[in-house]
Amino acid sequence: MIYDCVIIGGGPAGLNAALVLGRAKRKVVIVDDGQPRNRVTHESHGYLTRDRIKPAEFRRIAYEEVLHYPSVEHRVAIAEKAERLDNGHFRIELNDGQQLTTRKLLFTTGIKEVLPDIQGVTDCYGQSLFNCPFCDGWEQRDQPLAVIGMEDRIMHLTKMVHTWSQDIVVFTNGASVLEPEQQLELQGKGITVITTPIAHLEHRDGKLQRVILSDGETVERSGGFVMPQFLPKATFHDTLGYELNEQSYIGVDEMGRTSVEGLYSAGDAAFKGPSQLIIAAAQGSLTGAMIHGALMEEEWSLQPANS
Numbered sequence: 001m002i003y004d005c006v007i008i009g010g011g012p013a014g015l016n017a018a019l020v021l022g023r024a025k026r027k028v029v030i031v032d033d034g035q036p037r038n039r040v041t042h043e044s045h046g047y048l049t050r051d052r053i054k055p056a057e058f059r060r061i062a063y064e065e066v067l068h069y070p071s072v073e074h075r076v077a078i079a080e081k082a083e084r085l086d087n088g089h090f091r092i093e094l095n096d097g098q099q100l101t102t103r104k105l106l107f108t109t110g111i112k113e114v115l116p117d118i119q120g121v122t123d124c125y126g127q128s129l130f131n132c133p134f135c136d137g138w139e140q141r142d143q144p145l146a147v148i149g150m151e152d153r154i155m156h157l158t159k160m161v162h163t164w165s166q167d168i169v170v171f172t173n174g175a176s177v178l179e180p181e182q183q184l185e186l187q188g189k190g191i192t193v194i195t196t197p198i199a200h201l202e203h204r205d206g207k208l209q210r211v212i213l214s215d216g217e218t219v220e221r222s223g224g225f226v227m228p229q230f231l232p233k234a235t236f237h238d239t240l241g242y243e244l245n246e247q248s249y250i251g252v253d254e255m256g257r258t259s260v261e262g263l264y265s266a267g268d269a270a271f272k273g274p275s276q277l278i279i280a281a282a283q284g285s286l287t288g289a290m291i292h293g294a295l296m297e298e299e300w301s302l303q304p305a306n307s
């Protein structure tokens with residue numbers, strides 16, 4: 001069997017692409033290993049009609065809607081290898097030993113996050129520490145917040161967090177990422193900057209209580225924001241040779257096309273700007289329509305004209 005499209009990654013980007021393709025009667029399989037980026041969080045925000053939904057419930061509804069269309073399949077597996085064949089099709093190898101062949105291939109594999117190596121951060125991430133103020137700022141409004149980061153974009157993040165709470169302490173965990181004038185600027189807004197390394201975070205079931213510094217000082221905080229390192233999850237660059245964008249994710253044009261004919265990407269996997277469920281879903285929808293358009297053009301030119 002040759003699929004019209006294999007979709008690697010069943011988050012909002014992949015699922016919305018599958019919805020568009022299923023409704024266009026396309027033979028599609030979604031391969032997903034069930035490790036969505038937001039699985040650590042208790043609630044998702046900012047998706048119109050789904051604000052405050054639990055991530056597992058979002059996925060349940062999404063799969064129910066997508067699998068309503070009989071030409072769409074779902075495989076729980078890891079795609080381990082992908083190659084482009086001489087005829088322009090793709091072959092994908094799964095970790096259960098199965099192989100899939102497809103005319104078009106879509107990577108909606110998302111990104112992975114590496115959190116700062118500070119005891120307690122992983123326990124609090126998604127519970128009281130978050131990375132995106134648009135996603136989780138409202139729930140933390142007017143609270144005593146920590147902003148933890150060792151990169152210079154901490155200045156931008158702190159300014160952003162200031163929209164939701166003016167009670168902020170910035171922790172650089174020993175890193176010299178803020179210029180003296182930036183520290184003065186923050187102090188002018190009533191924001192304390194602490195450069196002493198963090199020993200650990202004290203929390204109750206992921207709810208931050210205080211930040212303990214290496215010199216023994218204790219700072220009471222009830223939540224906040226942390227800056228993970230973001231890395232691509234797709235591992236197929238060596239065999240497919242697609243171009244990367246300036247941030248080292250999969251490079252795509254505005255229609256989701258990569259530099260490799262027949263290969264597409266959408267959502268966080270092709271990350272360029274804000275990373276949110278509704279943006280990933282919209283990109284998946286657009287890319288699904290583009291994939292159908294490309295398949296339709298190929299078929300149109302092969303069909304004999306009625307005379």
Ligand SMILES: Cc1cc2nc3c(=O)[nH]c(=O)nc-3n(C[C@H](O)[C@H](O)[C@H](O)COP(=O)(O)OP(=O)(O)OC[C@H]3O[C@@H](n4cnc5c(N)ncnc54)[C@H](O)[C@@H]3O)c2cc1C
Nearest residue numbers: 009011012013033035037038045079110135267268276277
């Ligand atoms: C703590 C936290 C809170 C967040 N809160 C919000 C929020 O409130 N609102 C909001 O809009 N956004 C929020 N986000 C961001 C949101 O989760 C992402 O923007 C969104 O999930 C991106 O969708 P995606 O489809 O691109 O990728 P994902 O949702 O990450 O889906 C990718 C899927 O592909 C699978 N996959 C990857 N590689 C393979 C492979 N080789 N084989 C098989 N499967 C594979 C993954 O396991 C995953 O299931 C939050 C993120 C985090 C970390």
